[in-house]
Amino acid sequence: MLAQGGNAVDAAVAVQFMLNVVEPQSSGMGGGGFMLVHFAGAPPGETVVIDFRDVAPANVTIGMFDTSHSSAVKGSSGYAVGVPGTVKGMLYALENYGTMSRAAVLAPAIAAASNGFNISSRLAGDTGSSQLRLETTTNSLNKGYYAEARGVFRPNGNSLSTGTLLRQPRLATTLQAIVARGATAFYSCADPSGIAAAIVETQTATRSGNSGGAVA
Numbered sequence: 382m383l384a385q386g387g388n389a390v391d392a393a394v395a396v397q398f399m400l401n402v403v404e405p406q407s408s409g410m411g412g413g414g415f416m417l418v419h420f421a422g423a424p425p426g427e428t429v430v431i432d433f434r435d436v437a438p439a440n441v442t443i444g445m446f447d448t449s450h451s452s453a454v455k456g457s458s459g460y461a462v463g464v465p466g467t468v469k470g471m472l473y474a475l476e477n478y479g480t481m482s483r484a485a486v487l488a489p490a491i492a493a494a495s496n497g498f499n500i501s502s503r504l505a506g507d508t509g510s511s512q513l514r515l516e517t518t519t520n521s522l523n524k525g526y527y528a529e530a531r532g533v534f535r536p537n538g539n540s541l542s543t544g545t546l547l548r549q550p551r552l553a554t555t556l557q558a559i560v561a562r563g564a565t566a567f568y569s570c571a572d573p574s575g576i577a578a579a580i581v582e583t584q585t586a587t588r589s590g591n592s593g594g595a596v597a
Contacts, residue, residue, distance in 0.1 A: 411467035433470020435463030459584035
């Protein structure tokens with residue numbers, strides 16, 4: 382990004398979207414974070430803080446989580462997942478402090494998702510996670526909502542080896558939708574990409590069995 386004339390914010394946003402491709406277990410679009418943008422120049426120099434940490438869904442109530450653990454919504458439930466802030470935060474930073482277009486900044490990540498990359502030993506090890514191994518999953522709901530991940534990271538039920546070429550065409554399509562329509566593609570259930578609607582559907586399907594709770 383810098384070689385193409387972009388600034389540090391352009392580069393940081395490009396790195397974040399690339400990490401979503403090559404390090405999905407740690408740094409995906411489903412998370413959130415903070416960014417500090419410091420402007421060099423005449424003293425004292427301005428520093429901007431961008432807070433894009435994930436937040437509770439609009440319909441969450443105080444009583445959803447029972448601290449006695451007697452009938453609590455479990456942490457692995459879809460209802461325990463916050464609204465992710467990474468996509469909105471990165472695009473906000475790019476639009477307000479970057480210099481390049483969404484298409485230019487997301488191009489490397491889209492290329493890596495489409496054409497594939499050789500996975501690291503760390504990602505290879507995580508494809509052996511018990512959550513991805515069907516034989517260790519007894520909850521029928523879990524079997525369903527990990528099916529998509531298994532299809533990508535455990536083809537034919539096998540974990541991936543270090544150096545395996547991993548292609549993720551559906552992730553490339555998601556990134557292309559973000560290029561085309563910005564944050565709306567990721568957060569609006571009315572968006573034709575269906576990304577947000579699929580997230581909500583999965584959240585709802587993975588409830589822990591507790592009758593309380595809601596997502597929005």
